[in-house]
Ligand SMILES: [Zn+2]
């Protein structure tokens with residue numbers, strides 16, 4: 001489901017940044033779409049892997065949450081339309097990805113700094129798996145967890161300027177925020193405009209950088225996040241928390257946090273859409289004569305009427321004891337599969353009675 005970036009680049013989990021870079025270089029040469037036999041998909045995949053593994057922060061996040069840092073796979077709440085908490089998520093391939101591809105590419109062949117890639121001024125999205133049990137999925141719940149991530153610096157409020165410090169025009173770019181640069185690649189030389197490396201595109205620089213964050217506007221810290229999980233959510237569906245991802249550079253918008261819900265397998269109940277299924281053993285006599293028995297449900301013990309002559313494997317429905325629908329809070333049903341147990345040890349008298357019955 002999610003991608004293994006290490007596998008994509010063909011490196012070990014312990015690979016050094018040099019090894020990762022070398023592996024990416026190889027892949028990019030091999031798959032570059034402008035080359036004969038190039039493969040755009042593979043090139044994009046390698047680039048995506050490199051973007052994550054070459055960035056120590058992104059790599060740490062990816063390592064921490066296993067292979068779930070999967071932006072392309074975040075389909076999220078498919079089938080859960082109408083519920084506003086579901087982002088439907090994936091932004092797939094947007095312009096900033098494109099910028100990254102050429103950034104990475106320029107980085108290889110140009111050897112010239114950051115290759116002029118203009119990063120979208122927005123924090124990175126994070127995806128985290130959140131495990132809940134079936135009962136929590138059926139009735140909804142609230143979860144609190146801790147997440148170590150980039151947050152806006154609380155001293156400067158994210159702009160990287162020491163409080164009280166004045167801003168003045170950047171000398172490097174004359175306040176334009178952009179500088180011209182020439183890149184030499186195997187396809188020739190390109191002139192391009194890039195963000196000024198001194199003011200990072202702002203056109204002005206602070207007299208004093210914020211001491212707390214060194215002017216980055218971002219600090220790593222642990223954030224406590226509380227999320228309401230709606231009743232009826234299913235395994236694999238995602239909840240998007242807008243602007244709860246990594247803080248954006250220089251106080252720009254934070255990324256989003258996607259919580260992918262994983263519902264633990266339950267030993268007694270199986271979910272199918274909004275219905276639940278379970279099994280109940282009954283005796284031979286109860287099956288033949290009918291009975292009222294107690295069955296376990298997520299609502300506690302319930303009474304169930306077994307009709308006379310029920311067959312093993314037959315389903316009995318208990319209405320509205322299934323999973324809550326996201327839209328209108330009505331509930332699916334609980335189906336109980338009746339298992340008739342044949343007695344294995346009979347007393348002499350029981351044996352004779354059964355023989356006499358002859359059915
Ligand atoms: Zn700061």
Ligand SMILES: [Zn+2]
Nearest residue numbers: 170173196199
């Ligand atoms: Zn500048």
